[in-house]
Amino acid sequence: MTDTQALSCDVVRDLAPLYVLDALEPAEAASVREHLATCADGHAEMAELGGVVPYLAESLEPLEPPVAVGERIAGAVRADLRARARDDSAAARLVEGYGAAAPGEPARREATAPAAEPVDLAAARAARGPRPAWRWLLEAAAVIALVGVVAWNVLLQGQLDAARQQAALLSSALATAAQAGSVTATLQGSGAAAAASGFVVAGTGGTNYMVVSGLPDPGAGRTYQAWYLKGQTAVSAGTFTLGTDGVTVVGMSATVGAVTAVALTIEPTGGSDHPTSQPIVLASLSG
């Protein structure tokens, strides 16, 4: 995205104070970074000025984040671990399939992965009876994850990270859906989102998940926001942006009390305290 151009040492020194504060336009910052990566000069001013930056953060009064944030992070990290283990075994199978020498050893992340069992999709499917309508979404996401493995060297790392994050969330959604006592509800789109489809998984603790495709772009300055509906009351479950591959997986914080439905509205960027528009997607959890 950046139109970088070579900078002289003098210009880099001139930009240093704003660079260390992360206050340059992205293109400027990229040019400075490029210069620093190759410049023979040590650019000691970066250390001199940058060393002050930590003090600025420490001038703030510490503030405890809500407990749910830590739980979401811990959950996403573990989901990522499981996804990596699956990526690795999928890659190994792929190699075998093409007749090349397979590593024939456990996936490299396995040793450090927590004890959580990988989701046994076949067993979960058998237990659930007929093929659910949302299966194709899972298959699409599985293909995306596989593409991530095969194209490791050609995809930009950033794209891969995004795909991984979605794949990790999806694997958490699957793990939650496979838990005893979890509830899965189908999403119904209406109005601008009439083409939307997907499902919501409410587990017995931790994070709930929404897997949805076919959502239209919310428009500039607008965002999607998920809500837990409890009778006439709506409680925010967070804002989210659309996934790049058409399928969006959202991790929603756990809620307290009986939720009758999950709804999506389009809100101004940053989200709202209460829904300011009619829900365009709804999943009923009662009955």
Next chain:
Amino acid sequence: MTNGPHAALAAPPQELASASDEELMRRVAAADAGALDLLYERHRAMAYALAVRITGDAALAEDVLQEAFLGIWRNASRYAAARASARTWVLSIVHHRAVDAVRRRRPVSELPDQEAPPPASLVAPDTWEAVAGRLDRAAVVAALATLPDVQREAIELAYFGGLTQQEIAARTDAPLGTVKSRVRLGLLALRRSMTGGATVEPSVEQGPVVQP
């Protein structure tokens, strides 16, 4: 509700609990989820304070925290090259994500490059370790208070406001060169206050630095 998928949140083993931040970073790079839990536990309060200050929005700050720590989880292997303390590295990533979030709310601004590493002190040997022992918030606040108003304002708009240098110039009605000079002088004065004047006075404080 107690035994959800996140039962692994249970207290980390003793061995981990006594590990240094830098040791935790090495373990995070080796995909140790417990190490990330602990890293979060140690730095969450300052990380959240920073995210709330920059975004001015508790819900957005929560998203920033989540994105930042997942970024740390995925990119911990880059930390070795940072040559900064783990806390500085963590906070610089939180800062970068928070600035990213507020700039996205301002449609006029060019969108930040999300995948670019946060600049901050990542290229810099850190003064942190040397002074961490006697660092306290009151001292930092006092040092900030001694800066001339225009310098403090420029630094705060940049660091806490997420404004670019061009935006600061427009906001404070000052030429770009003046903004850069104010920030430079302010940072250097802050550095002198916090390191007890142990550093060598820079020879040039006005305008572009002359090539040595």
